[in-house]
Amino acid sequence: MAAPLPARSRFVVVGGGIAGVTCAERLATEFPSEDILLVTASPVIKAVTNFKQVSKTLVEFDVEEQPSTMLEKRYPNIKVIESGVKQLKSQEHKIFTEDGKQCIYEKLCLCAGAKPKLIFEGNPYVLGIRDTDSAQAFQNHLAKAKRIAVVGNGGIALELVYEIEGCEVIWAIKDKAIGNTFFDAGAAEFLIPKLTAEKLETAIACKRTKYTTEGSEKEEGSVAAADKLGTALGPDWHEGLHLKGTKEFSHKVHIEKLCEIKKIYLQQEFRQLQKTSLSFPKDNSDNQNAHPDEELWPVYMELTNGKIYGCDFIVSATGVVPNVKPFLDGNNFALGEDGGLKVDKHMHSSVADIYAAGDICTASWEPSQVWQQMRLWTQARQMGWYAAKCIVADFLGETIDMDFSFELFAHVTKFFNYKVVLLGKYNAQGLDLDHELMLRCTKGQEYVKVVMQNGRMMGAVLIGETDLEETFENLILNQMDLSAYGEDLLNPNVDIEDYFD
Ligand SMILES: Cc1cc2nc3c(=O)[nH]c(=O)nc-3n(C[C@H](O)[C@H](O)[C@H](O)COP(=O)(O)OP(=O)(O)OC[C@H]3O[C@@H](n4cnc5c(N)ncnc54)[C@H](O)[C@@H]3O)c2cc1C
Numbered sequence: 001m002a003a004p005l006p007a008r009s010r011f012v013v014v015g016g017g018i019a020g021v022t023c024a025e026r027l028a029t030e031f032p033s034e035d036i037l038l039v040t041a042s043p044v045i046k047a048v049t050n051f052k053q054v055s056k057t058l059v060e061f062d063v064e065e066q067p068s069t070m071l072e073k074r075y076p077n078i079k080v081i082e083s084g085v086k087q088l089k090s091q092e093h094k095i096f097t098e099d100g101k102q103c104i105y106e107k108l109c110l111c112a113g114a115k116p117k118l119i120f121e122g123n124p125y126v127l128g129i130r131d132t133d134s135a136q137a138f139q140n141h142l143a144k145a146k147r148i149a150v151v152g153n154g155g156i157a158l159e160l161v162y163e164i165e166g167c168e169v170i171w172a173i174k175d176k177a178i179g180n181t182f183f184d185a186g187a188a189e190f191l192i193p194k195l196t197a198e199k200l201e202t203a204i205a206c207k208r209t210k211y212t213t214e215g216s217e218k219e220e221g222s223v224a225a226a227d228k229l230g231t232a233l234g235p236d237w238h239e240g241l242h243l244k245g246t247k248e249f250s251h252k253v254h255i256e257k258l259c260e261i262k263k264i265y266l267q268q269e270f271r272q273l274q275k276t277s278l279s280f281p282k283d284n285s286d287n288q289n290a291h292p293d294e295e296l297w298p299v300y301m302e303l304t305n306g307k308i309y310g311c312d313f314i315v316s317a318t319g320v321v322p323n324v325k326p327f328l329d330g331n332n333f334a335l336g337e338d339g340g341l342k343v344d345k346h347m348h349s350s351v352a353d354i355y356a357a358g359d360i361c362t363a364s365w366e367p368s369q370v371w372q373q374m375r376l377w378t379q380a381r382q383m384g385w386y387a388a389k390c391i392v393a394d395f396l397g398e399t400i401d402m403d404f405s406f407e408l409f410a411h412v413t414k415f416f417n418y419k420v421v422l423l424g425k426y427n428a429q430g431l432d433l434d435h436e437l438m439l440r441c442t443k444g445q446e447y448v449k450v451v452m453q454n455g456r457m458m459g460a461v462l463i464g465e466t467d468l469e470e471t472f473e474n475l476i477l478n479q480m481d482l483s484a485y486g487e488d489l490l491n492p493n494v495d496i497e498d499y500f501d
Pocket residue numbers: 014015016017018019020039040041042046083084085086111112113114129130131155156229230231232233234235236237323326357358359360375376377378379380413
């Protein structure tokens with residue numbers, strides 16, 4: 001039985017994802033005699049388990065989806081309220097929940113995450129993947145599919161095109177090379193053979209993630225998920241799913257580069273246009289003799305390069321938009337260009353006594369020269385933790401320095417079954433043109449790229465088991481002049497660690 005919302009609570013956190021839960025846990029530890037209220041729209045919370053500090057800034061942890069009672073058990077002074085916040089009156093320091101209750105806060109931390117930024121939102125054949133419900137819905141539709149389209153070139157698209165088996169995938173990307181949010185063209189080239197190879201290997205050991213995926217079917221035909229506010233998936237979200245279509249092959253990915261979707265047609269509309277307009281293009285797959293029997297598809301996408309592909313449904317893996325809507329009305333929040341709540345170096349929003357952390361916020365402080373915000377699991381945890389520290393300091397009237405985790409961008413993940421480590425300005429983001437790249441690549445084994453500027457290391461991409469992450473992390477952090485080492489920096493016969501220890 002869910003607890004009722006109290007009329008007032010000194011500390012209120014909104015959102016049961018990694019940012020909100022980490023923030024609430026930290027507040028609960030700092031103020032053991034205070035009740036910490038966690039108000040969340042989802043029936044489960046996300047907890048970080050088996051946290052391991054791998055190096056100064058690189059961390060590893062497992063993520064578990066848990067019932068909120070488990071959090072309350074671990075932290076008896078955390079009270080979880082299972083209800084969405086529908087309104088905020090910041091002048092009155094009050095939140096209002098969907099079930100008609102209200103609560104006065106002293107300090108509020110908004111951690112309501114983000115939702116998929118869907119193209120052609122509302123089209124019943126376009127779906128996004130965010131939480132366990134939408135992932136389950138995707139799996140169910142994939143099980144009946146022969147061909148799907150994936151649009152977008154970031155994290156989700158990269159994972160999908162590799163994981164999906166038994167279903168043809170048309171992957172439409174705006175760029176020249178795959179994975180633009182994580183990789184440059186060189187790294188993309190290194191990864192591509194994995195897309196055409198049969199998947200014989202078993203997955204490399206990965207962080208365990210426990211998800212419950214209860215069924216969530218909707219009306220017949222439509223594939224789009226209901227507009228619910230679940231917690232975002234994260235590392236290894238696809239591990240528990242069966243991402244298989246109706247066919248027997250493993251990978252069959254066709255990449256359409258430098259294009260976007262111009263228009264989507266439902267089957268009837270498409271056939272009508274073909275009949276009435278002689279100049280109307282044909283389904284491109286027929287042109288390629290991929291489906292000479294003129295297969296009929298539920299939906300067709302017309303690309304900006306003029307090609308048309310029919311498919312069972314389209315996955316829009318086109319980024320996220322912060323969940324700010326319920327909090328804006330009547331409150332004077334400054335928003336970032338990406339629509340997030342702007343936060344300063346103390347995670348404080350532009351509204352008094354309101355903090356924000358995780359996917360909902362836009363970091364608006366002057367960042368370290370080798371850090372940038374990306375809406376990632378790791379940063380949601382760091383921000384939630386640091387926001388709580390800032391709330392404590394504010395409450396006690398203490399000053400606080402920026403947390404060390406924001407000194408260097410560091411992300412460990414896995415793409416195409418390779419370990420991937422990204423450090424600093426790994427894609428030379430925002431650097432002047434005078435930067436240089438150094439590369440080392442062994443096909444099928446490792447890809448190492450470092451970004452250098454004025455003899456200093458500014459960033460690195462490490463794909464495979466390179467074992468270089470700690471050394472490079474140190475080199476980026478200490479900004480040592482490495483000019484004297486020249487190309488030896490990446491010479492595999494030189495034990496680079498000995499140089500710098
Ligand atoms: C498919 C997928 C794969 C991903 N893979 C990775 C990965 O491998 N590595 C990585 O680092 N990151 C990954 N991410 C990104 C990562 O999951 C997010 O950056 C991170 O989970 C954000 O955490 P958060 O706490 O800010 O938001 P969320 O996890 O979205 O949590 C938001 C919480 O707020 C609640 N909420 C929303 N609105 C309201 C409201 N009005 N009132 C009350 N509660 C509300 C929601 O119910 C939810 O509990 C992935 C994301 C997706 C979608």
